[in-house]
Amino acid sequence: MTTLPITLTIAAAAALINVWLGLRVSHVRRRDRVLIGDEGNSLVAARMRAHANFVEYAPFFLILLGLVEASRGSESWLWVVAILFILSRLAHPFGMERPAPNVLRMAGIAVTWLCLLGLAAYALAIPYLERSRPAPVSYASSAPGGTKLS
Numbered sequence: 001m002t003t004l005p006i007t008l009t010i011a012a013a014a015a016l017i018n019v020w021l022g023l024r025v026s027h028v029r030r031r032d033r034v035l036i037g038d039e040g041n042s043l044v045a046a047r048m049r050a051h052a053n054f055v056e057y058a059p060f061f062l063i064l065l066g067l068v069e070a071s072r073g074s075e076s077w078l079w080v081v082a083i084l085f086i087l088s089r090l091a092h093p094f095g096m097e098r099p100a101p102n103v104l105r106m107a108g109i110a111v112t113w114l115c116l117l118g119l120a121a122y123a124l125a126i127p128y129l130e131r132s133r134p135a136p137v138s139y140a141s142s143a144p145g146g147t148k149l150s
Contacts, residue, residue, distance in 0.1 A: 005068040006075065008084040010011035014058045017089055021051040024093070041095065057112050059083055064119035071126045085115040 025047045028034070038045035069078055088111035093107025 002070055004066055006078045007062065007069050009099060010086060011062050011132070013086050014054075014089075017068070017086070018051075018054060021047070022116060023052055023091060025051055040060045046096040047093070049097040053092065053096075053109075054089055057116065058089070061112075061116055061119065064123055068119055068122050068126065071123075073122060073126070077122075081115050081118055083113055088112045088115065123145055 090107025095102040
């Protein structure tokens with residue numbers, strides 16, 4: 001079984017962000033006594049949307065990250081993309097609570113999309129890059145007639 005340290009680390013970070021985003025919604029709901037939906041409360045609506053937006057993007061990112069890592073993707077490249085994804089997902093909710101247009105919100109979603117596109121392109125390339133590599137030459141094979149080469 002292969003351990004996927006990058007994916008495990010980022011999945012744990014994503015789980016913590018998800019809980020944090022949920023707690024932010026709950027805090028405003030309790031404070032403003034909003035039980036269902038947003039009841040016209042713009043802060044509840046913004047926080048709910050930030051949480052939902054995270055849940056919409058994180059699974060696709062984590063699936064692609066895990067598959068590319070399992071397929072022996074470049075570790076340094078994967079770490080950079082994974083950290084950028086986490087930073088973008090932290091910036092986005094703060095931007096949701098500020099007046100539009102907002103650099104945190106725009107950068108958060110733009111970087112998220114770029115990370116997803118980069119991983120998707122990498123995932124699409126891996127099977128075809130593997131096919132184009134020549135098969136390794138083995139010098140430990142048998143010679144004709146069954147005798148071993150030394």
